[in-house]
Amino acid sequence: xxxxxxxxxxxxxxxxxxxxxxxxxxxxxNVLNGTITVSEARRQRVLDVIKELGYSPNMLALGLRRKRxxxxxxxxxxxxxxxxxxxxxxxxEVAAAHGIEIMQVLSQGDAQIEYQRIVSLLKYxxxxxxxxxSKDPSATYEMIAASGVPTVVVERAPDxxxxxxxxxxxxxxxxxxxxxxLIDRGHRSILFIVSEAGLIVNQQRIAGMRAAxxxxxxxxxVLEGGRDQSTLTARLAGELQNEPRxxxxxxxxxxxxxxxxxxxxxxxxxxxxxxxxxxxxxxxxEDLVTPKLSVVSRPTREIARMAxxxxxxxxxxxxxxxxxxxxxxxxxxxxxxxxx
Amino acid sequence: xxxxxxxxxxxxxxxxxxxxxxxxxxxxxNVLNGTITVSEARRQRVLDVIKELGYSPNMLALGLRRKRxxxxxxxxxxxxxxxxxxxxxxxxEVAAAHGIEIMQVLSQGDAQIEYQRIVSLLKYxxxxxxxxxSKDPSATYEMIAASGVPTVVVERAPDxxxxxxxxxxxxxxxxxxxxxxLIDRGHRSILFIVSEAGLIVNQQRIAGMRAAxxxxxxxxxVLEGGRDQSTLTARLAGELQNEPRxxxxxxxxxxxxxxxxxxxxxxxxxxxxxxxxxxxxxxxxEDLVTPKLSVVSRPTREIARMAxxxxxxxxxxxxxxxxxxxxxxxxxxxxxxxxx
DNA sequence: CTGAAAGCGCTTACAG
DNA sequence: CTGAAAGCGCTTACAG
Numbered sequence: 001x002x003x004x005x006x007x008x009x010x011x012x013x014x015x016x017x018x019x020x021x022x023x024x025x026x027x028x029x030n031v032l033n034g035t036i037t038v039s040e041a042r043r044q045r046v047l048d049v050i051k052e053l054g055y056s057p058n059m060l061a062l063g064l065r066r067k068r069x070x071x072x073x074x075x076x077x078x079x080x081x082x083x084x085x086x087x088x089x090x091x092x093e094v095a096a097a098h099g100i101e102i103m104q105v106l107s108q109g110d111a112q113i114e115y116q117r118i119v120s121l122l123k124y125x126x127x128x129x130x131x132x133x134s135k136d137p138s139a140t141y142e143m144i145a146a147s148g149v150p151t152v153v154v155e156r157a158p159d160x161x162x163x164x165x166x167x168x169x170x171x172x173x174x175x176x177x178x179x180x181x182l183i184d185r186g187h188r189s190i191l192f193i194v195s196e197a198g199l200i201v202n203q204q205r206i207a208g209m210r211a212a213x214x215x216x217x218x219x220x221x222v223l224e225g226g227r228d229q230s231t232l233t234a235r236l237a238g239e240l241q242n243e244p245r246x247x248x249x250x251x252x253x254x255x256x257x258x259x260x261x262x263x264x265x266x267x268x269x270x271x272x273x274x275x276x277x278x279x280x281x282x283x284x285x286e287d288l289v290t291p292k293l294s295v296v297s298r299p300t301r302e303i304a305r306m307a308x309x310x311x312x313x314x315x316x317x318x319x320x321x322x323x324x325x326x327x328x329x330x331x332x333x334x335x336x337x338x339x340x
Numbered sequence: 341x342x343x344x345x346x347x348x349x350x351x352x353x354x355x356x357x358x359x360x361x362x363x364x365x366x367x368x369x370n371v372l373n374g375t376i377t378v379s380e381a382r383r384q385r386v387l388d389v390i391k392e393l394g395y396s397p398n399m400l401a402l403g404l405r406r407k408r409x410x411x412x413x414x415x416x417x418x419x420x421x422x423x424x425x426x427x428x429x430x431x432x433e434v435a436a437a438h439g440i441e442i443m444q445v446l447s448q449g450d451a452q453i454e455y456q457r458i459v460s461l462l463k464y465x466x467x468x469x470x471x472x473x474s475k476d477p478s479a480t481y482e483m484i485a486a487s488g489v490p491t492v493v494v495e496r497a498p499d500x501x502x503x504x505x506x507x508x509x510x511x512x513x514x515x516x517x518x519x520x521x522l523i524d525r526g527h528r529s530i531l532f533i534v535s536e537a538g539l540i541v542n543q544q545r546i547a548g549m550r551a552a553x554x555x556x557x558x559x560x561x562v563l564e565g566g567r568d569q570s571t572l573t574a575r576l577a578g579e580l581q582n583e584p585r586x587x588x589x590x591x592x593x594x595x596x597x598x599x600x601x602x603x604x605x606x607x608x609x610x611x612x613x614x615x616x617x618x619x620x621x622x623x624x625x626e627d628l629v630t631p632k633l634s635v636v637s638r639p640t641r642e643i644a645r646m647a648x649x650x651x652x653x654x655x656x657x658x659x660x661x662x663x664x665x666x667x668x669x670x671x672x673x674x675x676x677x678x679x680x
Numbered sequence: 681c682t683g684a685a686a687g688c689g690c691t692t693a694c695a696g
Numbered sequence: 697c698t699g700a701a702a703g704c705g706c707t708t709a710c711a712g
Contacts, residue, residue: 024698
């Protein structure tokens with residue numbers, strides 16, 4: 001009887017390959033991924049049989065035996081945010097090139113969910129972990145440390161935390177530079193709109209802002225933008241009652257940039273004549289709107305590559321003390337910021 | 341000796357739990373996920389021990405034994421495209437709710453890469469597969485069918501393919517409706533800009549366009565937009581030499597929408613006075629630009645949920661012949677399309 | 681309802 | 697360089 005289409009064929013195992021090639025399973029295993037050398041003749045024979053049989057190794061068995069799977073778990077808050085989806089895409093690209101697969105979970109920025117989702121990842125004995133942490137990741141950090149799984153923290157990390165490798169942006173320096181740029185253009189009162197002021201990256205940015213503003217007496221305020229357009233519009237309207245009224249707004253995400261531009265319409269504020277705008281995130285539409293948006297441009301692929309390099313090193317046990325690197329970002333002033 | 345922080349503790353196994361609870365491993369397994377009932381007293385004891393020991397099951401062992409892992413593999417072309425990242429986010433949400441993990445791979449729209457990436461997924465014995473296929477997925481389809489892994493095809497599928505469950509948009513109907521809307525507004529020559537004319541969804545859309553245009557003698561042209569802004573600008577400029585000159589452009593993606601708007605600036609074309617624009621994809625900036633963009637709005641979460649429902653059903657072996665569903669989408673006309 | 685035992689498909693010391 | 701064998705941590709018939 002022939003095995004026609006639709007007939008499920010029995011999956012080949014390493015035993016089938018060994019039998020057909022006339023070698024032991026250990027030898028097959030060694031040609032596939034052993035540290036031990038196999039004589040060229042046998043090696044070739046095994047390879048031929050593998051191709052002929054269409055043998056595909058069972059990574060579950062491999063992972064069980066090695067107590068570690070060639071999979072990297074990645075936890076980010078969301079993927080609908082362009083910055084995170086760009087990160088994910090960069091990670092997938094480099095993972096595929098290394099023969100490693102990715103299990104992705106989302107924390108939604110919630111510490112509880114983050115904890116649970118990473119527990120799930122650990123059940124699969126992932127060989128490494130890449131995390132863009134939520135606001136309060138300490139319980140999660142403890143659990144990960146206890147598990148001993150190689151981990152690198154991306155993007156958000158407190159300055160005094162040395163438990164894991166980490167690759168971040170120098171939020172303080174970039175924001176100090178951005179603020180200086182606004183001050184140079186005559187702005188003396190600046191409003192910073194963030195998702196959560198408690199987020200470590202925002203604290204670093206606020207500190208950077210103050211480092212530029214305080215010495216010259218420039219006025220700084222921070223506002224949490226809220227979860228939707230109407231909340232932001234209302235809060236912004238309220239904020240603009242205060243004296244001194246801001247002449248420039250910095251937003252932490254491109255979503256906020258969009259919401260602020262819409263709020264400006266409702267509130268009949270002309271940008272940049274009345275108020276200037278700078279976005280810390282770079283949206284696809286940065287140069288489609290009028291006025292063209294001023295942005296901070298971050299090298300996403302670079303951060304992904306660095307994080308991956310760190311992780312691979314640690315998965316090979318080559319690393320010693322936790323490494324850290326801070327990448328720089330570029331501040332691009334366009335029409336949305338004006339000289340006063 | 342105490343096990344202080346930093347001291348890696350031996351991972352608990354089901355044997356440890358069984359020993360401590362004074363039952364057999366089979367019983368522990370049954371309280372965790374067995375079809376067999378366990379007496380309430382023992383059940384509670386096992387649960388207590390699990391909590392006390394911090395036992396977390398090894399899903400690699402489970403998957404190996406069951407010959408199928410509670411993981412769903414997802415293959416999409418890219419994640420940097422907002423539509424796909426929204427899909428991914430919806431999938432992750434529903435997966436987490438079902439206690440299932442996701443392995444994500446990217447095909448970059450290339451049939452070869454797609455094939456290889458799905459081969460990798462299969463090595464992990466994923467329990468199900470969700471695919472937004474590339475242009476020519478027939479070899480991949482064959483391989484998947486041979487593997488017997490439950491699969492649902494999302495978004496792109498030929499009309500005559502009945503091998504897998506599928507959930508798609510009714511591209512033909514939506515485009516016919518959109519085209520009718522343009523015709524109603526007086527447009528008699530329409531240009532459709534696509535990534536690849538060979539893509540099944542684009543063929544369906546072109547057919548829908550013709551269904552509305554041909555009977556009333558409206559002129560249709562199709563242009564491949566190319567891989568970058570400058571290519572698109574050049575091709576568009578060339579296309580506009582032809583008679584009759586289009587008075588309306590439809591683009592298949594929001595990236596093209598952005599590129600076309602930039603090309604309009606370079607070519608000194610006023611939208612919508614000279615040419616109207618309609619995007620088949622809904623960008624975040626749809627109402628930020630001037631003129632506000634006309635779009636087709638697709639219910640992403642709905643498609644994700646339907647696909648997941650189909651997949652779960654098939655993973656439970658409840659489905660018979662392949663199911664198919666076509667979702668509708670909404671055409672929203674805004675300032676970027678004018679009455680002639 | 682419960683337990684003893686086989687076995688999923690690999691890797692890796694261990695001898696030779 | 698090569699093979700025989702133990703064992704990774706589970707699930708699931710099979711008896712009782």
